[in-house]
Each structure stands twice: as C-alpha cells, then as structure tokens.
Amino acid sequence: MAEKSPRKAAPYHHNVYVVELDPSVHENARFAAANPGCSTDLPCVYVGLTGMTPEERFERHKAGIQASYFVKRYGLRLLPDLYGHLNPMPYDAARDMEEELAEDLRREGYGVWQH
Numbered sequence: 001m002a003e004k005s006p007r008k009a010a011p012y013h014h015n016v017y018v019v020e021l022d023p024s025v026h027e028n029a030r031f032a033a034a035n036p037g038c039s040t041d042l043p044c045v046y047v048g049l050t051g052m053t054p055e056e057r058f059e060r061h062k063a064g065i066q067a068s069y070f071v072k073r074y075g076l077r078l079l080p081d082l083y084g085h086l087n088p089m090p091y092d093a094a095r096d097m098e099e100e101l102a103e104d105l106r107r108e109g110y111g112v113w114q115h
Contacts, residue, residue: 014094015087016101017054019046021074031113039109045079046071047102047114049094054078070113
C-alpha cells in the first residue's frame with residue numbers, strides 16, 4: 001500500500017468576513033454611539049478576521065464560541081459579496097484588510113461594528 005504524502009497547507013488561510021446584523025441593532029446604545037448618522041437604506045454589519053472559513057467562524061459566533069456579542073445576538077447571515085473577492089490572505093494582510101474594509105463600509109454609509 002502506498003503511503004499518502006502529507007497534505008500541503010494552503011499558503012494563505014486567513015479571511016475577512018462581513019455579517020449582516022438585524023436592524024434592531026440600531027437600538028443598542030453602544031452600536032448607535034459608534035455609528036451616528038449611518039444610512040438606514042444599508043444593512044448594519046460586523047466585520048471580522050479569522051483563520052477559519054467565514055462560514056465556520058459565523059457558526060461559532062452563533063454557538064457562543066469566542067463570539068462577538070453583536071454577531072451572537074444580531075447576526076443574520078454572511079455577506080460574501082462584500083468580502084469574497086479579498087480572501088484568502090496572509091495574517092498581516094487580513095489584519096490590515098479588516099480595518100480597511102470596515103472603514104470603507106462606514107464611508108459608504110453602513111453601520112459597522114469591528115474590533
């Protein structure tokens with residue numbers, strides 16, 4: 001029997017992701033204070049960074065595992081149209097991209113929560 005060769009790790013495995021939040025998040029004082037004047041025509045979102053797939057990370061948030069309060073309480077779904085073209089990337093690039101993406105979305109009028 002031939003021995004299997006070890007799997008090569010993907011060169012880049014970090015991802016940024018965007019979660020749509022329920023509109024009721026506007027009623028949260030911390031979220032509202034962080035997003036004065038955000039558009040009511042655009043969804044509110046959470047922007048994050050993960051070494052997992054965005055789908056795996058979203059499920060962990062919803063299950064309460066290392067979860068953001070905002071995603072666990074208000075998270076509805078991933079919005080891959082806003083981040084899919086960016087992934088995957090090295091950790092340093094993903095760390096920077098998380099902040100850049102959050103700022104870009106804020107400038108467009110989205111209500112954004114990001115650490």
